[in-house]
Amino acid sequence: MFFSFKAVILWTDSLIYLLLAALIFFAFYVIRREHLRAPWRQIRRRPLAMSALVVLCFYGVIGLSDSVHFRKALPATEGDQVVQYSPEVLSLLDVLLDSLRSHTERTYSEPLATHAFTKEMIEGDDGRQQRAFPRLRYGGAHLDSPETEKTADLLSSLIRGALNGLLLAALLCGLFLVFISRFHRKSFATTMRAVLQGEAETAWRAVFLTIGFFMILGGIATSLSGDYHLFGTDKVGQDVLYLSLKGIRTGLVIGTLTTLVMLPFAVFLGIAAGYFRGWVDDLIQYLYTTLSSVPGVLLIASAVLILQVYMDKNAEDFSSITERADTRLLFLCIILGMTGWIGLCRLLRGETFKIREMEYVQAARALGVSPMKIIFRHILPNVMHIVLIAVVLDFSGLVLAEAVLSYVGVGVDPAMISWGNMINSARLELAREPVVWWSLVSAFIFMFGLVLSANVFSDGVRDAFDPRLR
């Protein structure tokens, strides 16, 4: 089926594309240079780090597919010349998960439930009203008598999903193997044996196991969430699995874009302070001491307020919810970046102090090389590993910070789907009796997966780049 659409590039989208481009450029840059490749090769050998990388890639792919936005065209009305587009901004992920998105119940329902979680007034056939648990609109709606059929149906669906996942994983890994064997100009069988015995140069076995594990999980999730709400539904009946998946983009954006914002400040100010010393150093020190003395919450709260004033003054530019929420998210990243550069800046300043006194820098200076050139040629490449370590270490902290900010009331827009918002509303749900635990658990699992893999990966990166710390 063909439908016309109009692409919408949100601010954060464009920054994500920029980041992606930068990553690809960085990868090519590294591959070309042997001395830069060495530490990465070390990471490649570590099974734990590689599994974590695979998990991060899964998250990344979902986040990216949620960063392609567009508006669908509306069917033409009578006498209509210009095509009008729906004001609703959708993403690729929304289209992929269309059934999850549109299958909303009235209110809470437990994971895999067929009946609502709370009693409601139901009008019986005889016109009398009574309170009972009504059937869900979508969850298990294909069953005639859920009491007897549900278990069997769940089981068969589960097995079907697992098999599908396994098949897909096998296919994917097979393709990979073919590719690897071609690359190394070895036979398929030898490659496979090497991989299975864990003798390959890269920890392919861990990669394949992780892929397999997640493909099976994904297969089961896909198959079960077709007919049920795998993680239940929230207060207004939205599918929690859908919310958790949508939360991935928010988490990634906060984790990565914040770094993008803070990097230029941290790197240039830190190196400048260390290299030029004197009044430049004093000024930069003054700047960051002042900034870090103001509580972050106040900075963030006021930035959010400034944004709100701006949006209210220019209400026409922010006509859709998505745009409003997106602008707020961007602002949050910017302001987190503004407060986040200080730590790295300090580190770099100290490191530059040392490098500045090295013979080769002294020599370059004596030869009259311009300071800019010295910074870019000699200092920047030598502090890059610190930057990299700081960036990967900060990532998980930022994802966690989002939840806390939501609690304080200065987090992402309430209309935006995020794990922080889910956890925040789960506070009330936990006080319910019986407890509504699934939103919290679901947000927890997804967030834990991301943060854990980021932490594990950053451990690997740190070990590889900073041998002193091992």
Add this chain to the structure above:
Amino acid sequence: MINYIIRRLLYAIPILIGVNLLTFLLFFVVNTPDDMARLHLGMKRVTPEAIEKWKADHGYDKPIAFNPAAGGMKTLTETVFYEKSLRLFLFDFGRADDGRNIGADIRQRMGPSLAIAIPGLIVGLLVNITVAMLIAFFRASYIDTWGVIVAVAMMSISSLFYIIGGQFIFSKTLRLVPISGYDTGLDAVKFLILPVIVGLVSGVGSGTRWYRTIFLEEIGKDYVRTARAKGLSELSVLFSHVLRNALVPILTGVVVVLPLLFMGSLITESFFSIPGLGSYTIDAINSQDFGIVRAMVFLGSVLYIIGLILTDISYTWVDPRVRL
């Protein structure tokens, strides 16, 4: 030494002015005095005259930072900024917009903040160091591997989970401690157990991992090898050599945060209804009480600067080679 401290203290003045200016800007760009008046006068039946009256009464009827009408020096002094921030340098915090004396409130709320912060810090240090030592001792065994994995896993959990979970388990299900609240004197102990435990558990992951790296770095050094070669047992090497040397980076890290303990913890205090300075700040931001926010930011930056100076001093103290 004394020269150094005096120089640093003088250096603090422009920083404090900068902080003040920044707070001021941030607050007034978004909150006009009209907004503040409206918020404080309540919902029902507020007239424009009442707003004017409130502003005049609280000293917000002057221009914010620049008063060209007054002429001369008064262009700068007859302003809200000058009148509201100069007194801060004498630690006279003035009154909140609801009329309470801020200084009195801060003194009162400092106690509860310290009451969770200090035990939290001490217990945290002890437990983190013990666990990290244990892991370092059993390095390259299953305890090391699993210890690091558990630490990373514990780091990956949002602190909100720990608080919610702690209240749910210890107070609601096991009924061992009160859910929230505070009391003075020794009666406070039962209220502090849970926040301190929660603080400990949420910090143990990152703390352990950080200290483990420090220990391992020390263990790799030559003097340790020498000590071992002398035939000292592993335990005494760890305790008498490694721990003593590793304490240097650990303690200097702690000294920076010491003064900031006064500021309290924003989230723990709100969740456990502890009347400390952390919840004071959050409440003030939410109710847009500029007087309190300004006072707390000022206090925070003063303490931060003290922390920086203390760190420098502690460097000279632990390492005689460093001279200021």
Add this chain to the structure above:
Amino acid sequence: MVRRLSDYPLFSSLLFMMAVIGCTGGPINSPYREGEAGENILYSSFSARPKHLDPAQSYSSNEITFTGQIYEPPFQYHYLKRPYTLIPLTATKAPVPIYLDTEDKPLAADAPADTVAYSLYEITIQSGIRYQPHPAFAKASDGNFLYHELSANEIAEIDTIGDFKETDSRELVAEDYVYQIKRLAHPKIHSPIYGFMSDYIVGLPELGATLRKVQAKAQKEERKTFLDLRKFPLAGVEIVDRYTYRIKVKGKYPQFPYWLAMPFFAPIPHEADRFYSQSGLIEKNITLDWYPVGTGPYMLSVNNPNRQMVMLKNPNFHGEVFPSEGIPEDSELGLLDDAGKALPFIDKVVFSLEKEGIPIWNKFLQGFYDSSGISSDSFDQAVAISGSGDARLTDEMSEKGIRLMTSTAASTYYIAFNMLDPVIGGYSKSARKLRQAIAIAIDQEESISIFRNGRGIAMQGPLPPGIFGYRDGEAGINRVVYDWVNGRPQRKSIEEAKRLLAEAGYPDGREKVSGKPLIVNFDSTGSGPEVKASFDWMRKQFEKIQVQLVVRNTDYNRFQDKMLKGTAQMFQWGWNADYPDPENFLFLLYGPNAKAEKNGENAANYANPRFDALFEQMRSMENGPRRQEMIDEMIEILREDVPWVSGFHPKQFGLYHAWYRNIKPNLMANNTLKYARVDAALRAEKRGDWNEPRWWPLILVGAVLALGTAPAIVSYRRKERETGRGEIV
């Protein structure tokens, strides 16, 4: 090898801790001190610190919880009788106005409203009423006040009001009431009703102007500025004798006596005003705002808004007895058991600070709070709705002996349109149809069921039940939105809404000519976890008629700004009744009261000439069939114009423990604490039963940890031995 307990420091300190906690007896998770257990204390909580306890300033409900018990205005609402009736509190008889014409000549009681120029209220108070003990009254032997001119040294020793050694009291006189009315105009006090009362009480604005002038002059001369209000006359209020005073009100204002039952009109002794004006005390946060002085049944003894507020029984209370008549059901419920007994029953009331809802609820279940509301999230645990729709407690709650009280609040929460908006506002036929379509689409019943667990009544008109003019049953339904089916109102179908939308010029939610989709903006000021769900729900409602809703969420100040400028499009607001009269609700839609520009309470900026004319007549009428007819017509106009699209009247559910008695929800009265009674022995027993500590999981965790480290210790031992052997070899 024998190991002693002391070899396990952690374990033994834990044991020690258990012993310390264990030997005190009583629940160890009690948030209160040990000795309090059997005392006649009521426990309650407060979430935000009250800003003002000065009766001239306090207006919000969390402040009135305190001021209501401490201050005594001349009148009060009867605790048990319904409909709400005013009865004397410190006055001797119910208020009856004398109507005067422009020349101050008395008119007959039934004189038409337009001939009445002034209404005169003469109030006589009972003799012998005394204030609570307070240092402001304390006199030295020479007859001078002890603490009115404190020196710096004396103030240095004072931290709270309790630090003054001497206290005294004085008889309540009419002058104190007059003093307080004058305080409404005081330039230093920001009374929220000053502007409003200036339109009614004769001479109040003039007094305000005089006081401002005097104040400004004193400030210029940099003198101490205590304004003794006794020296400044207020034209409309006069003291007749020691116990009698008169208030002269412009025109006919039958709602005025209701104001006389609010703390705004409670007495303030001039001694207290003088006492609290000392700058040294203000430095220490000792002001009338924090330490009230009243004649009521309770007095505030501890005011630490950072943690706890405590009210004690006033030893000088003039004495009042529990009412002996009510409505017929009251005696069945045992509410008349205490009839004729002296009030108040409870000795001490402790309010603790609680910021989060979850701890309050859990502490209530553990017996540490005596009563609780029910949040939407704990509703199913507490209440089961029976087949016939009645609310009933769950078995778990009934077993605990908890009781449920329900009442429909005299409030209306409404979603309204800004009638000035070019798209959605206005009075054209199509705009009206658009609003009607939205009114049908917003399924308020579903919202009440999801967000309030059915605790509310969907709005049929602005008046809540219990207010004169409200109509029940078929006669009262909104025909634009509902049909009467099977003996209850049924919302019209979505098809009907879509038809109206098409007629309004937006078939399928798109502008007819251009095909542009219709976007409606919802301005809101919410924050917190609940908000997201309610926004999502609201969007779902508009999706039903294919209209896109954009939620413009902002902070309170921005929202107020938009409302004042009239640039909002759709918003949610609420109104709590000040007094039980339809005027107090219908004035929210009175044209001259518009919010935009004029800063009135008519947030929808609704203006309909016919409605305004009817309102002007209705407001000064006595309740009766003629008034009912006019109200019916006004409400019918509103339903057709739809300035308020949807809304509800909340039902309040309160839970009370078995030991907490004499409770009857009273939405108007705010001094109800004096009627309540607590059975402390029963409470102590139940708390013990409900808070049995469970230690075993801790012991289990300890055991698991110990087992976990055992292999490590073993391996360490082996390692040690190996190196030892290595050295030998």
